[in-house]
Amino acid sequence: DAGVTQSPTHLIKTRGQQVTLRCSPKSGHDTVSWYQQALGQGPQFIFQYYEEEERQRGNFPDRFSGHQFPNYSSELNVNALLLGDSALYLCASSLVGTHRDFGAGTRLSVL
Amino acid sequence: LAKTTQPISMDSYEGQEVNITCSHNNIATNDYITWYQQFPSQGPRFIIQGYKTKVTNEVASLFIPADRKSSTLSLPRVSLSDTAVYYCLVGILNDYKLSFGAGTTVTVRA
Structure with missing residues (x-):
């Protein structure tokens, strides 16, 4: 049973470009959350998707957007990339009310 | 959201018990305490969750005193593979918008 899978594993972009990251949730999970983890810090919540809609959002600008598909997979899009966007981007899946x-x-x- | 305070780092040796205490003085009535473990270049992994008293699973124990203003994660007989960052989160049950603090870096030495 595959867990949460993300692609690509590594990505290099230049300032001003746009990027799309992908996430397939664990089998049976219907909720996807995205986090940004800068070096030496803990993961910071970006947003959560459930039933193909953004349900909750953290303190991130509108340059960060997302999507959830009918099969529960999700994408994170970041526009107009800044140097400060360099980080580890984590996807977490869950069923409502369970841990990630x-x-x-x-x-x-x-x- | 309840603010948490935990030590930045802890050192231990193989076979010892490691106890990490997290302070959360303004924990709310509906808040749960959850611990995650993270290895370098991996996502956090759920360890244990509790509301009060003691919770134990196959990898750890969580001790929560009656006033719930702190909690202690106990890792019995650690090995080198337990070297990781450990995060304490406090909030309503499985609140996905909770962000993680800096965590506690536990280093286990031979």
């Missing part, structure tokens, strides 16, 4: 299972993340480097 995290993927291994996508390491994004913005040059």
Whole structure:
């Protein structure tokens, strides 16, 4: 039974570009949350998707957007990349009311 | 959201018990305490969750005193593979918007 899978594992972009990260939730899970983890810090909540809608959002600008598909997979889009967007981006899936299972993340480097 | 305070780092040796205390003085009535473990370049992994008294599973124990203003994660007989960052989160049950603090880096030495 596959857990949460994320792609790609690593990504290098330049300032101003746009990036799309992908997440497949653990089988049976219907809720997907995205987190940004800067080096040496804990993961910070970006937003959560449930039933193909954004349900909750953390303190991130509108440059960060997402989508959830009918099969519960999800994408995180970041526009107009800044150097400060360099981080590990984590996807977590869950059933409502249960703890989160995290993927291994996508390491994004913005040059 | 309840603010948590935990030590930045702890050192231990193989076979010892490691206890990490998290302070959460303004914990609310409906808040639960959840601990995650994270290895480098991996996502956090759920360890244990509790509301009061003691919770034990196959990997750890969680001790919560009656006033719930702190909690202690206990890792019995640690091995080198337990070297990781441990996060304490306090909030309503499985609140997904909870962000993680800096965590406690536990280093286990041979």
